[in-house]
Amino acid sequence: MATTSGVNPNSLVDEIARLALEFQEGFESRFGYPPDEHLVSKAQDDDTSIAPGNLLAHATAKDLLRFYDIVDEISLPDLDNGYFIHPRSVTFNGEGAGHPTEVRGYRSEEICTFGSEGGGALYALGLSTGHVYRLTGGELIGSAYSVEPSGFHTAAPSLWGFLEFLRDRLKKSLMGD
Structure with a gap:
């Protein structure tokens, strides 16, 4: 079933999984050293992580x-600086442990931090906008991430747009870009 933006989530995830495997299998011959493990781990029926109430209260979190x-989870450690979409249990239960629930400073908004990259950036879903933000160089104060304009970037207009970005980065890397 497609989303309102026309994306078929299952097909997109399957394509990322296929590309991640292809990327990993050809990595050593292209770069001369073995890759870390790249994976797209499917959800398990026995995962009892429950989304926090602040997430359930926002239509943008659907x-x-x-x-x-x-x-x-998705782990692409050798793609660019590495991209990591945290496991469901970390995203839903990881508040406080490096997972801010709001951004302050340049912009104030409730967020759900769901990913990171090897360079230290965090990826968060803006709960009022549905945009995916890339947050860098800020300071975690309690559950808030305080950031200046230079550390606040819209990475994608939606979660599916962010996943399409990851898919496209995998495709470009496989083509040698």
Whole structure:
């Protein structure tokens, strides 16, 4: 079933999984050293992680909830600086431990931190906009991430747009870009 943006979540996730495997299998011959493990881990029926109430209260979070019905985590450690979509249990239960629930400073908004990259950036879903933000160089104060304009970037207009970005980065890397 497609989302309102026309994306078929299952097909997109399957394509990322296929590309991640292809990327990993050809990595050593292209770069001369073995890759770390690249994976798209499917959601397990026995995962009892429950989305926090602040997430359930926002219509913009429905795509993240749907994503975690399909996938537990994505790990692409050798793609660029590495991209990591945290396991459902970390995203839903990780508040405080490096997982801010709001951004302050340049912009104030409730967020759900769901990913990171090897360079230290965090990826968060803006709960009022549905945009995916890339947060860098800020300071975690309690559950808030304080950030200046230079550390706040819209990475994608939606979660599915972010996943399409990851798919496209895998495709470009496989073509040698």
